[in-house]
Amino acid sequence: MRIQATSTLLMETDRVMVWRYDFEPGAETGWHVHGHEYVITTLTDCPLRLELPGGEVRESFIPAGSAYSRPKGTEHNVINAGDGPMSFVEVELK
Numbered sequence: 001m002r003i004q005a006t007s008t009l010l011m012e013t014d015r016v017m018v019w020r021y022d023f024e025p026g027a028e029t030g031w032h033v034h035g036h037e038y039v040i041t042t043l044t045d046c047p048l049r050l051e052l053p054g055g056e057v058r059e060s061f062i063p064a065g066s067a068y069s070r071p072k073g074t075e076h077n078v079i080n081a082g083d084g085p086m087s088f089v090e091v092e093l094k
Contacts, residue, residue: 002028002079010089017092023080033075036092041067043089047082062088 005023012018017036020043021029031051046062053075062068080086 002026005029005078005080015094017094019090019092020087021078021090022085022087023078024085025080025083027080029076029078031075031077034070034072034092036094037069037072038074038093039067039069039091041065041089041091043087044085045082046086046088047080049079049081051077051079 003024003026005021005027007029008020008022010018010020040062042062042064045064046060048060048062050058050060052058059081
């Protein structure tokens, strides 16, 4: 079993929820399904291992300061695949 990433709710309005996620090396979010479309902005370099439905595993490297979005219904487990801590901010669009 992996250690859990830390999630901190930074703010919430009627339109958005803003979360900060911090991962030690090897830490994971745990399996989850996103209930909203969301945007990620990386605070550090993020070497990701994504566990996806059906047993698929995908490796990805997102440089610090990058942004990307995913649709509502995205299902995965996000893991820090690097040797150092990683962090990102997630903005959920209600």
